[in-house]
Amino acid sequence: MGIQRGHRARPLEWLAERVIFTISLSAIMLILLIFIFVGREALPIFLGRMDSALIQETIPPERMNELDPEELRVYLDLSPRQFAGMDRDTLQMLMEVRQEALEEIPPEQLNDPDAHANTTAWRYLLFPHQWSDYDRPRYIWQPIGNIHKYNIVPLIVGSLKTTLIGLFFAVPISVGAAIYVSQLARPRVREIAKPTIELLSGIPSVVVGFFALLVMASVFQAVFQYETRLNAFVAGIALGFAVIPVVFSIAEDALTSVPRSYTQGALALGSSKWQAAWHIVLPAALPGVFAAVVLGFGRAIGETMIVLMVCSASVMSWSIFDSARSITTTIAAEMAEAVAGGHHYRMLFMLGAVLFAVTFVANLVGDIVIHRLKRKLEGRS
């Protein structure tokens, strides 16, 4: 495809071609920019350069003259540009503020070992820790108060819980529907069913979340008789609604791209339509179905509004009838109260970077699998 004859001798044509080529690199550039700028805000956490300890060593303001400028800048946590714009009095005042902040810490916390802990260190993020007012080590995400607890395990569990429920609900239904629509249905039914199912992806996720919150949560509670009205189960099923169109269209596309001759051969040998679909077409398109599930996983784990509206309490629990707080929900709910550049802010960016990395890999795997399958089915080498 494309026009084969070039007119490189004309300067205008050449220029236009260059411009078009440069602009077409924007998708690659944007992916890189996302990596760089989400990563940049999260970098101090990844490198362990952030210190969230409540009690930090302070230098008395009188000793300011003994410090060289670079030490002072690092101590006050200023950027070089900010530092250059400040005169001596402002710097002195900042040092006094640091001193006063230390004096305002309630006395009972001065002896608390947790007050000296840098809670953004990896061992606090990943492993349970026995906080001073708890009787045993626990996984806690609680970025409020004087000592921010940043254990990300409950968030990962929350994300996986809702995502897996969503996939368990959505995958069998969507793949079943894809088999029916692409292989078994009459053409008239297919022409109506396919766009209708694709219309489901047109419902904004905030509307699905609203529906789950106001209607589904009450209906499910009446049916299943569980305690917490808003829980991971409701959120997971609602997530399934968002995943169904994704899995359906990719699986349907893969099944349709299996050459007609496969089915015709099977039918000619006496198999029924169903047998041809199940034993011939589905195995041939299986990588495509796998890719559909992987991409559906990426969609589900990245979905924000549905889980945010349906459940948001952060509890460490694998029970599907408990509440759950996913990674996306945490970012959306807490960014407004995080101070720009502070440890909470950077922690949320770190979660975003992890999420981006996970979905990036899922998308890449899905893309490669589909590409290979199409190439194989089309008989190109």
Next chain:
Amino acid sequence: MNRPPNPAPPDSAKSFRSERFDFASFFFTGLTGFATLLIVAILAVILLNIVVQGWESLSWRFISTIPKDNFFDPASTGVLPMIVGTTGRVFVMTIFVLPVGVITAIYLTEYAPSTSPLTRFIRAAVNNLAGVPSIVFGLFGLGFFINFVGRNLDALLDSPGPTWGQPAILWASLTLAVMTLPVVIVATEESLRAIPPGLREASLALGATKLQTILRVVLPQALPGIMTGGILAVSRAAGEVAPILFTGVAYYMANLPSKLTDQFMDLGYHVYVLSTQSPNIEQTRPILYATVLVLLMLTFALNFTAILIRARMRKKLRALG
């Protein structure tokens, strides 16, 4: 061996099939058919629920009112600023995303050597961009547009306070433009591929240059496809809330936004606020349903138009062979 000498030849294709009732076939066809029906039913239940309940409380007054301080009060609230905000951010987004998306698609179909690794790389990036979680776009908008571009603009222009380096309709629109770029690229590419190569060859044979051919022959033909892409991008962006959470949306604003650096109120975000932060959910329920209905009408009208244009285009393509 008592076989009948000459079995009667089958008179229809049907008698080739086994006479036995094929239970597995019947069962599994039914099961997959049921799955299809279930999805359609889910869609129908959601839509019916919203349309029936929303229609009761939808009125012209509701659509055309700017709410005073308390928008949870059903008697005095309205959604005019949210409609303006959502339409505005989507409009600004279109200005940015359409040119970039269309030009990328032109490169991919008209210029790019189809087997080169770079082309494959661009395609992979486009596909990958389509799968990035919307909240990550929100973080990207905050980290790149506001904290990097905006703050540097402020420093460069010597603004008195933060003018550019804060959430604004411009940054929200740009963030959404990044998010919807793949939608425009894929739709435009599809329509460009549908144009028979003969048209291009005829144009070139008459002495037109490659650029002239693209501008005067290929693009006019692809216009419906480009429109579909634009509409799909708009309908996708209109309902998204996560990317604008940190880049421009406001909980409440007394006035309509008037410049690109203003914040704005938004329909989708308003649905979120009404359903999670209402002091009395039973009292807000009617206006909540009405707001959802307005949002759905906006996105569905767009979606439906796109599907119609696309169906027509496919038919035309089939007719061309």
